[in-house]
Amino acid sequence: MNQATPAPFTQAPVTPEARLSLASAAWVVARRDFLAVLFSRAFLFFLLGPLFPVIVGALAGGISGQVQREATSSEIALALDEADSAAMLEARATLRPHLGWMLPHLMPLPQATDAGFDARAFLEQKRGNYAAIVQGTLAQPKLIGTRGQVERWQGTISLIAATAAGTSPSTFPPMQTELVATSASAERGNRIRTAQAAQMLLFLLTMLLAGMVLSNLVEEKANKIIEILAAAIPMDAVFLGKLVAMLGVSFVGIAVWGGVGMALWGLAGDAIVQRTGFDPAALPAPAVGWSWFLALGVLYFAMAYLLLGSLFLTIGAMAATVREVQTLSMPVTMMQLMVFFIAAYTITQPGTPLEMLAIAFPLSSPFAMMARAAMQEALWPHALALVWQTLAVLLIVRGGSKLFRTRVMKSGSAGRGKARRRWFGRVQPG
Amino acid sequence: MDLALGDPSKAGNPAAARPLAIEARGLVKRFDGTLAVDGVDIAVEEGAIYGVLGPNGAGKTTTLRMLLGIIDPDQGVRRVFGHDRPHEIARLIGYLPEERGLYPAMKAIEAIAFMGALRGLPLADGRRRGLELLEQHDLGHAAQRQIRQLSKGMAQTVQLLGTLVHHPRLVVLDEPFSGLDAINQGKLERMIRRLAQEGTTVIFSTHVIHHAERLCESVAIIAGGKVPYAGSVEAARDRIPAQVRLETHAREGAWLAALPADTRHEGDYFMFSLPDGGAEPLLRQLIGGNAGILSLSIERAGLHDAFVHIAGEAAARALAEDSAAEASR
Numbered sequence: 003m004n005q006a007t008p009a010p011f012t013q014a015p016v017t018p019e020a021r022l023s024l025a026s027a028a029w030v031v032a033r034r035d036f037l038a039v040l041f042s043r044a045f046l047f048f049l050l051g052p053l054f055p056v057i058v059g060a061l062a063g064g065i066s067g068q069v070q071r072e073a074t075s076s077e078i079a080l081a082l083d084e085a086d087s088a089a090m091l092e093a094r095a096t097l098r099p100h101l102g103w104m105l106p107h108l109m110p111l112p113q114a115t116d117a118g119f120d121a122r123a124f125l126e127q128k129r130g131n132y133a134a135i136v137q138g139t140l141a142q143p144k145l146i147g148t149r150g151q152v153e154r155w156q157g158t159i160s161l162i163a164a165t166a167a168g169t170s171p172s173t174f175p176p177m178q179t180e181l182v183a184t185s186a187s188a189e190r191g192n193r194i195r196t197a198q199a200a201q202m203l204l205f206l207l208t209m210l211l212a213g214m215v216l217s218n219l220v221e222e223k224a225n226k227i228i229e230i231l232a233a234a235i236p237m238d239a240v241f242l243g244k245l246v247a248m249l250g251v252s253f254v255g256i257a258v259w260g261g262v263g264m265a266l267w268g269l270a271g272d273a274i275v276q277r278t279g280f281d282p283a284a285l286p287a288p289a290v291g292w293s294w295f296l297a298l299g300v301l302y303f304a305m306a307y308l309l310l311g312s313l314f315l316t317i318g319a320m321a322a323t324v325r326e327v328q329t330l331s332m333p334v335t336m337m338q339l340m341v342f343f344i345a346a347y348t349i350t351q352p353g354t355p356l357e358m359l360a361i362a363f364p365l366s367s368p369f370a371m372m373a374r375a376a377m378q379e380a381l382w383p384h385a386l387a388l389v390w391q392t393l394a395v396l397l398i399v400r401g402g403s404k405l406f407r408t409r410v411m412k413s414g415s416a417g418r419g420k421a422r423r424r425w426f427g428r429v430q431p432g
Numbered sequence: 433m434d435l436a437l438g439d440p441s442k443a444g445n446p447a448a449a450r451p452l453a454i455e456a457r458g459l460v461k462r463f464d465g466t467l468a469v470d471g472v473d474i475a476v477e478e479g480a481i482y483g484v485l486g487p488n489g490a491g492k493t494t495t496l497r498m499l500l501g502i503i504d505p506d507q508g509v510r511r512v513f514g515h516d517r518p519h520e521i522a523r524l525i526g527y528l529p530e531e532r533g534l535y536p537a538m539k540a541i542e543a544i545a546f547m548g549a550l551r552g553l554p555l556a557d558g559r560r561r562g563l564e565l566l567e568q569h570d571l572g573h574a575a576q577r578q579i580r581q582l583s584k585g586m587a588q589t590v591q592l593l594g595t596l597v598h599h600p601r602l603v604v605l606d607e608p609f610s611g612l613d614a615i616n617q618g619k620l621e622r623m624i625r626r627l628a629q630e631g632t633t634v635i636f637s638t639h640v641i642h643h644a645e646r647l648c649e650s651v652a653i654i655a656g657g658k659v660p661y662a663g664s665v666e667a668a669r670d671r672i673p674a675q676v677r678l679e680t681h682a683r684e685g686a687w688l689a690a691l692p693a694d695t696r697h698e699g700d701y702f703m704f705s706l707p708d709g710g711a712e713p714l715l716r717q718l719i720g721g722n723a724g725i726l727s728l729s730i731e732r733a734g735l736h737d738a739f740v741h742i743a744g745e746a747a748a749r750a751l752a753e754d755s756a757a758e759a760s761r
Contacts (some may be wrong), residue, residue, distance in 0.1 A: 015596060020553050021519060021520050021521060021522045022550075026552075029551055030546075030549045034535075034546055036540075038535065038537065092611065184633065225533045225536065226529070226531040226532060226533025227533045227534065227535060228533075229502065229529040229533070230527070230533065230547065230550070233497075233500050233501075233502050233525075233527040233529070234522050234547075234551055235519070235522065236519055318562075367452045407502070407503055407504070408503070
């Protein structure tokens with residue numbers, strides 16, 4: 003504190019602009035938080051986080067797929083004489099263009115020529131990896147296997163045997179086909195798939211990302227910054243700034259994950275579809291069209307995030323430690339799961355009071371409206387819903403900040419101790 | 433109780449010639465039914481250095497928080513530069529809370545600029561002004577260092593500079609000397625004086641009487657959530673009559689009858705309060721009675737005596753304990 007060359011402290015005049023607007027104040031907080039999180043090492047780990055379950059999932063999927071393939075073998079052994087076996091193989095080749103994957107692989111069993119070959123014992127001794135064994139003749143085939151395998155293959159083997167014996171049609175009439183784009187039933191069913199996928203994605207992203215807000219204010223209190231913020235700007239602005247910052251961070255995360263996903267899709271889209279059996283490109287178009295649907299998806303994610311985030315922020319503001327935050331957030335997480343399930347259930351209940359309730363209740367509203375965008379063409383309900391959800395965010399923020407000011411900003415250790423006793427039923431050690 | 437605030441220049445302090453930067457009447461705050469602040473009245477003139485003096489837990493921080501709008505009073509009114517809602521004039525106020533805090537990962541210069549931005553100062557201006565302030569305080573080398581890399585004293589200075597970076601007209605400091613070593617306490621005292629010389633109003637809380645006595649024109653003595661005294665330091669000291677210390681050659685004589693009733697004998701000295709008529713009549717009687725005066729001194733009461741007189745022994749003891757605890761840290 004060298005006083006050698008003091009600079010005069012000039013004074014600011016009292017003017018109507020003597021304070022920051024709510025938006026400007028929130029922006030100051032949002033900018034600081036956004037940059038602080040973005041350039042932290044923790045954020046890198048946060049970005050990499052979702053890759054671990056994907057990698058583990060892919061590995062586990064590959065292994066389990068292999069196991070599954072081996073476990074559900076569709077290879078059937080032929081314990082027939084040589085001519086009958088050849089006829090069976092030829093019949094299978096004949097039927098293959100018409101029945102394709104429905105046919106089992108057939109494999110003549112060398113051990114069947116041994117004297118005293120016992121098919122039942124062969125299977126029970128778990129030799130080979132056959133689903134069942136065919137014995138007998140083409141006219142009187144006998145299928146030996148477990149109940150499940152027998153029930154699964156008896157019709158098919160019978161057809162192959164009949165074809166081999168020449169007792170089934172050897173020619174098939176040419177089938178003409180005509181495809182229709184959709185039907186009422188198909189469209190509704192298909193859009194339900196889109197609605198479910200969108201809701202699930204929205205829910206996963208919200209739950210994954212909104213948690214970041216939880217510890218935000220705890221950190222602020224631990225750093226003792228909170229009083230500087232509370233003295234300079236309204237707590238509403240602090241809450242809003244933090245929410246917007248974390249939303250921005252979430253969008254960065256989604257952009258990175260989305261970019262990585264798109265790159266992977268470009269490189270190995272077909273393989274991914276084959277492996278997972280899920281083709282996003284094959285999802286039916288939503289009722290409002292893809293452009294609107296994506297735009298609404300972004301908006302509803304923002305709303306779901308802000309709604310849940312503002313609740314989490316309020317909880318974080320009340321708690322003194324991360325442990326307390328986790329304890330308090332559990333009921334909210336459970337409630338969020340419940341409202342998600344209700345919103346998911348209402349996909350098939352359009353226009354019912356339950357759907358209206360899901361739309362009206364702020365926390366389920368984004369999910370219910372996302373599904374509605376997939377199912378119904380009207381856009382104006384979305385404008386109404388977004389206004390309502392924005393209002394709800396502001397109300398929760400206002401309530402949270404008021405609670406914070408009245409219950410948390412207390413002086414001295416006595417006040418803080420009492421605050422904790424009120425929330426947790428007993429005094430927490432300092 | 434009439435809580436309406438009147439003409440600032442006429443309210444509260446009868447000696448007030450300057451307009452009031454802060455005026456509070458009947459501030460009451462309860463936490464969970466416990467009365468933390470009970471009817472506080474404060475009037476702070478513009479450009480003054482004002483101390484809020486009291487032991488820990490007396491209600492100093494709660495009072496300052498109410499004045500700043502961090503919390504609202506349950507009863508009473510407060511005005512800062514004539515505004516009922518202090519957030520409306522946040523740009524005019526700088527606040528250093530008792531519990532110091534900065535973002536550990538933030539660079540010193542950014543921390544100052546951020547605190548300025550919270551008060552409406554553009555970031556670029558905040559960085560420029562912050563660098564000037566850091567250099568003035570021999571901390572230019574630390575501008576680009578993270579807060580976590582600074583010593584506690586340096587971090588406290590950075591926060592103080594962040595409090596001042598936007599040129600506030602009112603600076604509120606909650607226990608600003610707490611945690612500072614003697615050298616930095618001296619620097620801070622000089623800074624507070626300079627701010628006041630330049631017209632900035634400074635209000636600070638403290639439990640160390642010496643700081644208030646050295647710096648403040650006016651104080652509010654606060655104990656148990658009440659303010660038994662708010663006014664000039666001089667008037668507080670005048671509440672206790674000056675103490676006369678008399679040393680005489682003679683031990684007996686008629687002159688003894690001239691001494692006031694509260695006279696006590698301490699060693700070679702007679703101690704008593706200066707009579708209402710002043711020292712002159714007494715001197716005449718002592719000389720006339722052949723007291724053989726060796727020395728006579730009139731000592732004015734200090735702020736500590738005034739504090740004991742006004743707030744009571746218990747509050748004074750608490751204050752002394754807080755000061756001792758602070759000194760031992």
